Amino acid sequence: MAANKKLLDSVTPLMVSKCSFDKTGLNFNVFLSPDDIPTAAKEMLRKEYYLEDIDAVDVVEGFLITYHYARFESAERVAHRVMVTHAEPVVPTISDIYQGADWHERECTDFHAIKFSGHPNLIPLLLDPDTPQGVLLKTDKSRKPLRDLIDFGESVFTTDGFTPFDEAQADLKEPK
Amino acid sequence: MSQIPVELVKILIALVAVAAFVGLNGLVLVYLERKVAGHIQRRPGPFEVGPHGLLQPLADAVKLIGKQLFTPKNADGFLFWLAPILSFMPVLLLFLPLPFGPKLTGMNLNLGLLLILAFSGLNVLATCLAGWGSNNKYGILGAARAVSQSVAYEIPLLLSVLAIAFQTGSLNLSEVVAGQGSWPWQWNFMVQPLAFIIFFVSALGETNRAPFDLAEAESELTAGFHTEYSGMGFGMFFLAEYANMIVVCSVAVALFLGGWNGPFFDGAWWFLAKVYVLLLVMIWLRWTFPRVRFDQLLNLNWKWLMPLALLNLLITAFVTKLS
């Protein structure tokens, strides 16, 4: 049941973890590398999931971008997660697969200045065009490391050597 | 010094009287429309100015007159201001041949009906100019709608009128009215019910009244052809709309509902009463129905009203010929 464990057939996720739906509202966390996002999205569309939203969280390690997928006919929510660094926050767009992602991605660009490569129309959506992007960015002081924030639950599949919390970088930022 | 022709004086007096009549009726109709709308919507309507809001239309008129006349940037100033005048002026002429009473006619013409139909066509031009001249996209869309709508609806209107003309053999409105009796069953409406309905529906279309108010459909085109007009520019269109309503209702009354004829006392009051009943129906329709779509409007015209009117005309011609 390896395929089932991975959740996705077309790509190999970095990590899959299971959560309690009652506790967090999520069934599975799927960590992906940025390049795999469109392939995974294609598969999700094929499996009749719809995209609920895309949001980004600004943490010490970088941006944790979460794609929430859910189903129409049953209670199931899968979160695709991808980490990008502050230095180069670029993720390939999925707006050609899920057209609804177009606006979600533009909103993300407004709020967190994340670039979605290949997006046809990455102009400000909610903010004024003159406002600098990234209004939700946190200062270095207020950023928290990811492991203080989110418990990803019990891991069911992990690619060798992957941890959701990039320890080295976090330790650098927090000299104790 | 040559003598001033009596006829000219008569027409001038009639025109002044008509202008006063139109103005007064406009005020009454505005009040009526708002009051009826209010009551249909279970609210009082205008209530604060004067007893039961009776002076509200007057206050509105004063407000409209007092407002700044504004010409939008890049608009064609001449056409822009010609349009409201052009929409209002012919309306006065339309009232001349209307037989309000046995003796009460501005100008007793043999071709009175023709005059009305001809001059009412001018209204389209005004709408067109207004939309074009104001250099506004909504205005242009509204004008385009108005033109195709008016052109389309003029045909069944004419055809249904023609049926009556065939039947009575006259285009003189006074004669048509005189041909009908005092009691409702003696009116043309009984003989030509289909023509009456076609006439009334086409009249709604011709005067741009809801549910056919596409030229000014505010949820689509904000205000259509008169989007850019302020103050009395808008006021003129407004007045012309109401005056046109009165004209079509008057024609309907004269042709189909026995004109000034009525049980017991013939006279102008019967004419006015019937006109106002029709106007009330128009107002009632407006505050009840949603607006039709543009293609539906034209479909209704070309697929239903036109063939029916033609059929009606054909049958009328047959019957007249036979009898």
Added chain:
Amino acid sequence: MNAFPEGDFYTHHFEKGARENTMILNMGPQHPSTHGVLRVILELDGEYIVRAEPVLGYLHRMHEKMAEVKSWVQFMPNMGRVDYLHPLAWNHAWVGAVEKLAEIEVPERAEYIRVITSELNRISSHLLWWGAYLLDLGAFTPIMYAFDDRERILDLMQKPTGSRLTYSSFRIGGVMNDLDDGFLKDCAELVPYLRSRLPMYKDLVTENVILRKRIEDVGHMDKDMCMRYGATGPLIRGAGVKHDTRIIEPYSVYDKFDWEVPVYKEADAMARYMVRMDEIEQSLRIVEQAVAMIPDGDFMIKKRPKPAWKAPAGEAYFASESARGKVGIHIVSDGSKTPYRVKLRAPGFSNLNVFAECSKGTMLADAVAILGSLDMVIPEIDR
């Protein structure tokens, strides 16, 4: 060439298509049928729409940033203002998410109160939509009748919630006020009255041939389209999918009532219209049952969160069903007095997204009918 070189950022960005003889029309942000301040840039070929692009952000208030500077309790009134027509669904999503995060068990009576008020709120929201939609379609009277009935609901709701529009009466761990017997009695009386009004709505509007001709076969949105855009609520139910968060992810006490999810297969504006009209009826059913079944007990947990209350660290996603679709709130907490990150998923945001594709090739009047059938609330879309 652009006749008006002035334009703004968005008109410059929206270039004219390849076709000649088209014109670009700015519909909104001040336009009677864009309900507030939505702006749609349209490329028109005569009356037909070649391309449409909604421009958002005229009512953007950055609720997500506000959440990061206000405490957990203080953010509550914001939820009343995101979607002003059905604020209690947002209330529910927020308290639900926080309660999920902090694992707070809410007294049952509080859940019943939440359901009763939220469903009444849903009815009032649908009634207002109904009136406003008819206004879009050119009928002026229905909105007044709808307001008459809506006003009765507001009069009733005013007592326990303290407001008539931007309700924020839910609290983390319960609700603000208890419902007294007078309210329950009035509520039980209001339900049959509202039900008796529905046939009138049907006769005046639903059966009206002009309306049916206007909105039947207009704005086709099937399941595939809804999936690609993430459209929920009446849109997906009008496309024949039985999707309602209240049933699919049952929250609160919705699973205790006997009611149905109205589903229509036609996927046009009329289907969405019918879904909403049927939902009024279903909400009345829920209210009726809830009023009869409401248990005694507390309406608030014993240890109510104080202003400086701290939620535990972690994340939670909670979805509720508003009158417009699925409201989702994603909270990330670092265990401090304020949330670390709050993401609000507005149903209208995804629903409006469909418009651009759906309106292609339709007439301007149809576009208005489609836009109305989405039931947009701009503050919710812009947040």
Added chain:
Amino acid sequence: MTAIKKIWDNVSGLWSLVVGLKITGKAFMDKQVTLHYPRETVSDSQLEGFRGPLELVGKPKVPASPKCIACMMCVSACPSGCISITKAKAPKPTEAELQAMKEAEERGEKVVKPKAPKEPTKFMYDFSLCSLCGSCVENCAVGAIRFSDNVYFASTDRNAFKMDLLYRLEVKGQRQEQAKAESAPQEPEKSTKEG
């Protein structure tokens, strides 16, 4: 067959228009549901639950002085920061008291400094910022604030929304006393008993 159905559809469609006219016609005859505002007003029972601008609650015996203990709970609870309270400061000790304190200190006893009275000296409320959420009322430990039922409060002046609640309470209390005093002569027996 389809032709007949089509015709029937059209006839029933036309009939639906008549049904619509009947409904609006009936509504035209029905009585109105609105209030003529300046002449009629909403009854008090319909105002239950209404939230007007905040007001302070006076002490039951001294209505002009507030119940408030200046604990600042409402200030910290308010999401929009519309309340600002200045706490009363401890009264300056008089010379005699200072002397006594000094002596006490010399004797090595515990010094009893005069405590600050638990009351606000200033209670400012900005109604234009208030979102009427009720957090302050709920979090008040002593029930010292409540929503007024002032429905018709309106102003064209922005400053009118910045209210000094202490002053308003005082005025209200004075008015109540005045009203009491005015109503007193009508019941001479009672007043003499009280006197």
